Amino acid sequence: MSLRGRRHDGGGGQNELIFFYTSDASASFDPTITTSISTDVYWAPDDGPVTKTTGTTHAFSYTPGAGSHRCKVTVASGLPLISAWDINSDALTGIINARKAKLNGILYMYLNTSLKVDLREFPNAYWIDFGCISPARGIVGNPESLSPTIQILYLAYTGVTGSMQDFPASIQFLRIDHTAITASSISHLVDINDIRMFDMSWTSDDMDVVLDSVYLARANYTNANPKMQILTGNATPSGNYAAPPVDESSNSDWIYDAGVGHHWSLTGNAKRWYLVHGPDRGTSDVFNRWQIT
DSSP states (O other): OETTTTOOOSSTTTTTTEEEEEESSSBOOOEEEEEEEEEEEEEEEETEEEEEEEEEEEEBBBOOOOOEEEHHHTTTOGGEEEEEEEEETEEEEEEEGGGGGGOOOOOOTTTTTOOOOGGGGOOOEEEEEEEEETTTEEEEEEEEOOOOOOOOOEESSSEEEEEGEEEETTEEEEESSOEEEEOOOOTTTTTEEEEEESSOOOOOHHHHHHHHHHHHHHGGGOSOEEEEEOOOOOOSSSSSOOOOSSSSSSSSEEEETTTTTTEEEOOOHHHHHHHHHHOOOSSSSSSOOOOEE
16 A cells, blocks of 8 residues: 655654665565564555555565665554664665664574664564675674573674673574674573584684683583584694594593593593583493584
8 A cells, every 4th residue: 555745854853764776777675574463564666656555464566766765664553663774785774763673583684785773773683694695894882781591693894892602501592703892702692503614814813712611511401413514714722533543541632531441631622522522431421412613
């Protein structure tokens, strides 16, 4: 339904969500938002008529003219009803009043290469995809501002800063790459199922810090088959990725402990081997084995 005559006025009222975006006059602007109950949503682009959508899934689409634009989104029953959205590949450059929306669901925002927004705008989301592949690194903030119940997070080519310790303990899937996150302990991520840390330019010492934290907390991870991808775009961990000696001798990577009847790992790569394979003999050290590549 289109309501000609109502145009975007450039404001940012309490009940208005504003999307800023660019266009080359060929691609469509087609965001979708989800509301927790059925309601009316009004979409008012600055170069087109107002369109009303009704229900819980609100899909809007039009082809903007060339240049920079903004679209005012008004929810009849209030912005807090917005629980999720899919605004991927919409050439977004900014968002106003995101924090006034509930946004406690899935937020798809990938492939908006010029988007600038702070993680603090999304304190309730349980799933955020910021695979922006953006040289501008316009996604900023610190992971500690995210929801304490967030489960899935993807940060690629962002300006987000902080350390691995800043990610909420609730996360089950985490992918970060080309983002200036400092290597530190991930022992608190006990529910992690899949963690990927690509192209972080971490040093060998950095790699050892992360692997050592997992090694020391290995009994606490709850997933039956946790996975870690950490070797791409980072330095090699210290030592050698090889099994311990077949006898009871020790070397630079392994030390034999006669008290428990197996070897303990000493270096980053030996700890990686241990996390993948477990003790070389006996079953006295019980933990869920990792896949680490």
